Amino acid sequence: MKNIIIFGAPGSGKGTYSDEIVARYGMGHISTGDVLRSEIKGGTELGKIAKGYIDNGQLIPDELMIDILAKTYDALPAGQGVIFDGFPRTIPQAEALKKMLAERGHELGIMLELIVDEETLMARLLNRAKEQGRADDNEETIKKRFAVYHKQTEPLAEWFQQEGIRNTFTWKGSKELMLSEIFAFLDTQK
Numbered sequence: 001m002k003n004i005i006i007f008g009a010p011g012s013g014k015g016t017y018s019d020e021i022v023a024r025y026g027m028g029h030i031s032t033g034d035v036l037r038s039e040i041k042g043g044t045e046l047g048k049i050a051k052g053y054i055d056n057g058q059l060i061p062d063e064l065m066i067d068i069l070a071k072t073y074d075a076l077p078a079g080q081g082v083i084f085d086g087f088p089r090t091i092p093q094a095e096a097l098k099k100m101l102a103e104r105g106h107e108l109g110i111m112l113e114l115i116v117d118e119e120t121l122m123a124r125l126l127n128r129a130k131e132q133g134r135a136d137d138n139e140e141t142i143k144k145r146f147a148v149y150h151k152q153t154e155p156l157a158e159w160f161q162q163e164g165i166r167n168t169f170t171w172k173g174s175k176e177l178m179l180s181e182i183f184a185f186l187d188t189q190k
């Protein structure tokens with residue numbers, strides 16, 4: 001499978017659909033949020049820096065993120081395609097990803113944009129808070145994450161449009177429907 005960038009607001013299902021896509025097409029998966037949370041759990045220097053930003057719903061600085069992404073990508077087996085979940089989130093990150101892939105003779109591939117209304121997103125994240133207790137899943141921080149998404153990340157959709165690889169999927173109330181639409185599209189892309 002080509003590389004896939006899964007893009008959307010907090011709670012839009014980037015992680016959930018990534019798992020389904022990995023199960024169906026057998027590719028690598030990089031969730032930058034998961035990478036950072038595991039650094040926090042391990043008490044590393046990077047984790048200490050990341051915690052302050054994550055708990056406050058803010059983005060980690062681009063230079064740091066780009067470095068982490070390249071190291072994580074190079075640690076995966078080459079040639080099977082990777083799904084990027086939560087990266088890029090800013091235009092500099094997107095430019096850096098394109099450059100990093102080009103340097104390795106690889107391409108951006110396909111961008112999947114998930115559109116979900118904010119009421120549904122909030123309900124999902126508050127529900128996840130009860131099940132998993134993620135530090136940034138509380139109403140105040142979720143609102144900050146939505147604001148950061150609208151200001152810093154959403155404009156990137158247009159960047160992908162310019163690249164000619166933007167594909168939008170809108171939530172219509174059923175996970176099965178969303179998945180079948182995504183799979184039907186990806187089946188044409190292999």
Ligand code: AP5
Pocket residue numbers: 008009010011012013014015016017032033034036053054057058059060061065085086087088089093124125127128136145174175
């Ligand atoms: P990150 O971990 O990427 O969090 P996020 O973008 O806020 O997104 P979530 O993981 O909360 O949601 P998701 O879209 O994966 O949805 P999910 O599938 O879990 O980033 C966290 C933080 O790390 C950032 O705020 C930032 O500080 C930092 N960071 C990460 N990357 C960075 C970068 N590139 N640059 C700078 N900083 C970065 O679904 C949500 C819930 O809904 C789940 O519990 C799921 O089970 C449930 N659910 C219920 N129904 C459905 C359905 N029908 N479809 C999908 N999910 C459903």
Ligand code: MG
Pocket residue numbers: 014015016031033
């Ligand atoms: Mg996630």
